[in-house]
Amino acid sequence: MDDYNSETDSDYASYWRDWFISTRGHEYFCEIDEDYLTDRFNLTGLQPEVHYYQYALDLITDVFDFDCDDETRESIEKSAKHLYGLVHARYIITTRGLQKMLEKYKKCDFGRCPRVLCRSHPLLPIGLSDVAHSKSVKLYCAKCEDVYSPKSSRHATIDGAYFGTSFPHILFQVYPALIPPKVNERYIPRCFGFKTHAMAALARWQEEQRANQDRRLLEAGVEVRRVESETIGDDSSSDDAS
Amino acid sequence: MDEEESWVSSFCNVLGHEYFAEVAEDFIEDDFNLTGLGSTVPMYKEALEMILDVEPEDDSDSMGSASESLSGDPTYRRSRGHQRTASDYSVIESSAELLYGLIHQRFITSRQGIQVMYEKYLANHFGFCPRVNCNSARVLPCGFSDTPGQETVKLFCPSCCDIYVPPNSRFQSVDGAYFGTTFPTLFLMTFPELDISGNGRKDLIASSSLNPSGGRRGARDTILPPINGIPANNIAPGLGKGKKYEMRIYGFKVNERARSGPRMGWLRDKPENLEELDEFAQYGGDAADDSDSAISEIEDDGEEDEEEEVEEDDEEAEEGLAYGPGVGASAVRVKRERGAKREEVAGEVR
Numbered sequence: 001m002d003d004y005n006s007e008t009d010s011d012y013a014s015y016w017r018d019w020f021i022s023t024r025g026h027e028y029f030c031e032i033d034e035d036y037l038t039d040r041f042n043l044t045g046l047q048p049e050v051h052y053y054q055y056a057l058d059l060i061t062d063v064f065d066f067d068c069d070d071e072t073r074e075s076i077e078k079s080a081k082h083l084y085g086l087v088h089a090r091y092i093i094t095t096r097g098l099q100k101m102l103e104k105y106k107k108c109d110f111g112r113c114p115r116v117l118c119r120s121h122p123l124l125p126i127g128l129s130d131v132a133h134s135k136s137v138k139l140y141c142a143k144c145e146d147v148y149s150p151k152s153s154r155h156a157t158i159d160g161a162y163f164g165t166s167f168p169h170i171l172f173q174v175y176p177a178l179i180p181p182k183v184n185e186r187y188i189p190r191c192f193g194f195k196t197h198a199m200a201a202l203a204r205w206q207e208e209q210r211a212n213q214d215r216r217l218l219e220a221g222v223e224v225r226r227v228e229s230e231t232i233g234d235d236s237s238s239d240d241a242s
Numbered sequence: 243m244d245e246e247e248s249w250v251s252s253f254c255n256v257l258g259h260e261y262f263a264e265v266a267e268d269f270i271e272d273d274f275n276l277t278g279l280g281s282t283v284p285m286y287k288e289a290l291e292m293i294l295d296v297e298p299e300d301d302s303d304s305m306g307s308a309s310e311s312l313s314g315d316p317t318y319r320r321s322r323g324h325q326r327t328a329s330d331y332s333v334i335e336s337s338a339e340l341l342y343g344l345i346h347q348r349f350i351t352s353r354q355g356i357q358v359m360y361e362k363y364l365a366n367h368f369g370f371c372p373r374v375n376c377n378s379a380r381v382l383p384c385g386f387s388d389t390p391g392q393e394t395v396k397l398f399c400p401s402c403c404d405i406y407v408p409p410n411s412r413f414q415s416v417d418g419a420y421f422g423t424t425f426p427t428l429f430l431m432t433f434p435e436l437d438i439s440g441n442g443r444k445d446l447i448a449s450s451s452l453n454p455s456g457g458r459r460g461a462r463d464t465i466l467p468p469i470n471g472i473p474a475n476n477i478a479p480g481l482g483k484g485k486k487y488e489m490r491i492y493g494f495k496v497n498e499r500a501r502s503g504p505r506m507g508w509l510r511d512k513p514e515n516l517e518e519l520d521e522f523a524q525y526g527g528d529a530a531d532d533s534d535s536a537i538s539e540i541e542d543d544g545e546e547d548e549e550e551e552v553e554e555d556d557e558e559a560e561e562g563l564a565y566g567p568g569v570g571a572s573a574v575r576v577k578r579e580r581g582a583k584r585e586e587v588a589g590e591v592r
Contacts, residue, residue: 114409115407145487145507146374146506147373148374165493169491172502176501189398196431198469198470198477202512217498222498
């Protein structure tokens, strides 16, 4: 970041992106490279999505020098955040972006899976829609392959489209060594130590589905990594994969 | 020592103790309910006294009538005259917490306690399932083990039949054994018609008035016929087709043959036709016979709380647990109606 920042806006951080990603609630975002933002090709189609597109882009790239009243400034600020989010969704599936997000993933910046049997596996942000303003950001657990709502309400206001629906899956396609082994262990509800029939029947059915899938994959010659269970605190499997 | 706030209610008001129900005093006073706890809890008597607020004050004169109601043991009362040290006090305090937790584990599986927990459930005291496809279904506190000191409290989501870590770290200090492994299961068996999916929550709050006589407590209008003893809409409503997350890249599903492809679908799966789960009907002939026998089984709805029957005889046991002996007649009626409805629906499905 040795760029041409104008020190004119006193009440804003000198680097808009630095400020943006360090804001509370924006912990999931990574910093988009300057040259990615300045390449117009990467911004194709975003112009109609964002009001004050040019000003917003200037603000993000720290070349904003437009004198305006506070109200306009505020809406430009809002547009800039939106634009940043939309570019972010594109950026994080590039090689560079994946690396940055991977670092955050390893640091558990996105939190840990609330499911007990996932043993606090780190999560990844995901959108359930690629269209802006439709759904807030969710968190994907690679271990149980399910999506969860962030526990903090400050993340509930972040648009899921800023991360996109494909990001975690592309990450694991690019870094297949990071795919955690899948765990067969499951929770069995019990009453005074006895399983209840309805739940046990469902569990039997589900395990049959799993066996069927394993058989299908075996026939297709695909390796399946499953472990019966994991002890608590056994995070080594996910760490040494890198 | 009649204070406005008893030890029990002040314990339940501590930050992080939001999941606890206030155990009724008469439940604690009944020695039968405390069987076996004396050997697991250190300083049992003192701890019990503390829970029941019969702790002596500095001057022995102020020992109220409450203490007499608890222990008529004269030797014990004499020994209490001397002052306790602060370290004693903290040991008793932690023993009291352990004892209360273990009593709580038993209380919430009692008829009275489960009603208290039911109200807490309706008041959203336990929070919601973090899983997106569960639609914020309410969760129930549970333990991973019934032995204290092993695991902290977890949350069971009846909608996806899985357990989760409470979202707030203040619950990390609450022992899971204080809720026990049985409670969520027994809760669902006690209120089989409760809408456990996240969808109808508003209706539920509206009709949350408790009806101890066994009426339809917060139930939906349409209850599907039971499969394996549970109304079909209450078998993991958050699972199955449309409720399963499918990994997609640029809108295309990732094939299971891909190295990074889906492998955990089974965990969130459920048959589209729930009758597939009725193993008895699958192996033992046609479903019509089965539903007939289900109705006749209910009519001798005599037994209650026979835990040993849960696995083998789940239909009977669940009915017993669900309605109890006092409401047997209405249970039979409801069941008859449901049996009739089941045949209609079964006809549609085929």
